[in-house]
Amino acid sequence: MSLTDARQRTAPLPASSRLIPLLALACAVAVGNVYFPQAVAPLAAAGLGVSPGAAAGVVTATQFGYAAGIFLLVPLGDRFPPRPLLVTLLTLTGLGLCAAAAAPALPALLGASVLVGAATVIAPLAGPLAAGLVPEERRGVAGGTLLSGAIAGMLLSRTAGGALGERLGWRAPYVLAALLTLAVALLLSRTLPRSAPPSRQGYPRLLAEPLRLLRTEPVLRRSCLYQATVFAGFSAAWTGIALLLTGPVYGLDAAAVGLLALVNAGTMLVTRYAGRQVDRRGPDGVNLVCFLVVMVSAGVLALGSTAGASGLVALVAGTLLLDVGMQSGMVANQVRIYGLGADVRSRLNTAYMTCAYLGGGAGTWLGTRAYGHFGWTGVCALVALLASAGLLRHLGMRPGVPA
Numbered sequence: 001m002s003l004t005d006a007r008q009r010t011a012p013l014p015a016s017s018r019l020i021p022l023l024a025l026a027c028a029v030a031v032g033n034v035y036f037p038q039a040v041a042p043l044a045a046a047g048l049g050v051s052p053g054a055a056a057g058v059v060t061a062t063q064f065g066y067a068a069g070i071f072l073l074v075p076l077g078d079r080f081p082p083r084p085l086l087v088t089l090l091t092l093t094g095l096g097l098c099a100a101a102a103a104p105a106l107p108a109l110l111g112a113s114v115l116v117g118a119a120t121v122i123a124p125l126a127g128p129l130a131a132g133l134v135p136e137e138r139r140g141v142a143g144g145t146l147l148s149g150a151i152a153g154m155l156l157s158r159t160a161g162g163a164l165g166e167r168l169g170w171r172a173p174y175v176l177a178a179l180l181t182l183a184v185a186l187l188l189s190r191t192l193p194r195s196a197p198p199s200r201q202g203y204p205r206l207l208a209e210p211l212r213l214l215r216t217e218p219v220l221r222r223s224c225l226y227q228a229t230v231f232a233g234f235s236a237a238w239t240g241i242a243l244l245l246t247g248p249v250y251g252l253d254a255a256a257v258g259l260l261a262l263v264n265a266g267t268m269l270v271t272r273y274a275g276r277q278v279d280r281r282g283p284d285g286v287n288l289v290c291f292l293v294v295m296v297s298a299g300v301l302a303l304g305s306t307a308g309a310s311g312l313v314a315l316v317a318g319t320l321l322l323d324v325g326m327q328s329g330m331v332a333n334q335v336r337i338y339g340l341g342a343d344v345r346s347r348l349n350t351a352y353m354t355c356a357y358l359g360g361g362a363g364t365w366l367g368t369r370a371y372g373h374f375g376w377t378g379v380c381a382l383v384a385l386l387a388s389a390g391l392l393r394h395l396g397m398r399p400g401v402p403a
Contacts, residue, residue: 019133020142022191023126024149026086029177029184030122031150032157033093034062036173037113038238039162042246043170048106052243053368059239060364061110065117067357070124070350075206077125077346083192085125090185092119094178101174120181123150124353128345131338140335144275151327152265159262166253209344210351217340217348222393223333224352226287228359229390230294233383234326235360236367237301240379241315243371249307263316267323274328275335283332284394290329291391297321298384305376322383330356 037044037058045055076085093116100112123146130142161173201209213220241260245252278286301318304311337348363386370378 019191019193020130020145021149022187023130024146026090026184026188027123027126027146027149028153028156029180030090030093030120030153032153033097033116033120033177033181034066035154036157036161036177037062038242039158040165040170040173042242043165044106044109047170048109050106052246053372054106056239056243056364056368057106058109058113060361060368061113062117063235063357063361063364065114066121067117067354067361068114069118069121070353070357071210072207073118074121074124074350074353075210075347076203077128077349078344079201079203079206081195082125082129083188083194086122086192087185087189089119089122089125090181090188094182094185097174097178097181101171101178121353124349125346127334128338128349131345140275140277140279140331141272142275143331143334143338144271144273147271147275147327147331148269151267151271151323155262155265155267155323159259159265162253162256162259206347209347210354213340213344213348214351219340220337220348220351223337224355225393226291226329226390227333227352227356229386230290230326230329231356232359232363232366233294233298233386234322235363236370236379236382236386237298237319237322239364239367240371240376241319243368244304244315244376249305249376250311260315260319264319264323267320267327270324271327271331274331277328278332278335283336286332287329287394288391290325290332291387291394293321293325293328294387295384295391297325298380298387301383302377302380325387 041055041058042052044050044058045052048055073089096112096115096119100109100116103109103112126146127143130146133142157177160176164172164176214224244250245256245260250256274286297318297320299318300314300321303314304318333352334349337352338345340348363382366382367379370382374381
């Protein structure tokens with residue numbers, strides 16, 4: 001029987017006014033661990049004596065590790081209380097970052113990156129937790145707040161990673177990330193409330209449940225496809241931007257990638273507005289606007305292929321549009337899937353986020369190769385193509401049919 005037809009509701013956890021912002025902080029630090037390597041990879045290439053393309057594998061390894069962690073570990077959010085689970089994962093992430101900082105060669109760094117990506121899955125666990133802390137009509141705003149934290153970590157980590165790496169070497173950002181992660185683990189261990197998990201199912205059944213949900217829930221499949229296509233384009237664009245800015249066209253250093261990300265930090269304010277629009281108008285209308293915004297961003301980004309002030313302005317404007325489209329779509333998709341059942345939110349989010357980050361990892365891989373074969377224009381064309389695929393699926397929906 002579909003979850004849409006029969007839902008079991010669990011009682012929400014008692015909320016405190018500070019818990020949602022605290023979870024947003026945890027999301028910022030955890031998500032930052034996935035994205036600061038994009039700014040640090042060119043420095044690691046020089047430090048380890050490998051090509052920039054080979055060092056970009058660190059980004060891919062982290063993202064695929066994140067996808068694996070979502071699939072293997074996030075279902076445990078329905079099985080174990082959130083406090084010990086989140087604290088344990090953050091501690092493992094901190095240890096993985098320490099290992100990455102000490103890596104003597106690229107293979108060791110790649111292995112540590114997979115571990116960091118797999119363990120730093122705090123945001124996919126925080127989303128279902130926050131959805132149970134607030135009334136249904138406030139889930140869009142709560143999701144927007146968490147996403148604001150995640151986006152802040154995504155963007156500011158690039159800035160801090162690039163600047164710190166330029167001054168102190170590529171290992172320094174990993175050390176700082178480890179300290180921040182362990183500090184957040186300590187904070188959550190003291191502030192998260194005690195609660196009972198909603199499920200007593202064994203791990204094998206929890207692991208199989210996201211696949212069953214993907215098979216039986218057309219709304220979930222659609223949301224997964226939407227985010228996978230947009231996030232693939234987002235990852236391809238930012239991977240290509242690092243290569244473009246530090247390559248012969250612009251000849252800038254890794255800090256420039258971080259500064260571009262810092263300019264985009266203002267877009268995290270959009271997520272709360274997007275959440276309010278989802279609460280008022282529903283997620284489908286927001287998704288439509290997001291696809292169109294991403295397609296427009298690809299055209300604007302293509303103008304950044306020429307060096308100089310005009311090219312930089314195009315990159316700033318294009319990444320602003322791209323970030324707004326991706327973030328707003330994420331809010332809409334998660335609100336849609338969280339409505340399918342309170343007692344399986346972690347498993348719903350597992351299926352959704354696994355698909356999203358598989359798309360992101362594929363986008364990074366495709367973006368690196370598109371840049372190598374066709375240059376920056378090829379990356380922008382890839383972004384437009386991916387968004388078009390999602391838009392065509394969205395326009396092909398029949399009224400009243402959830403698929």
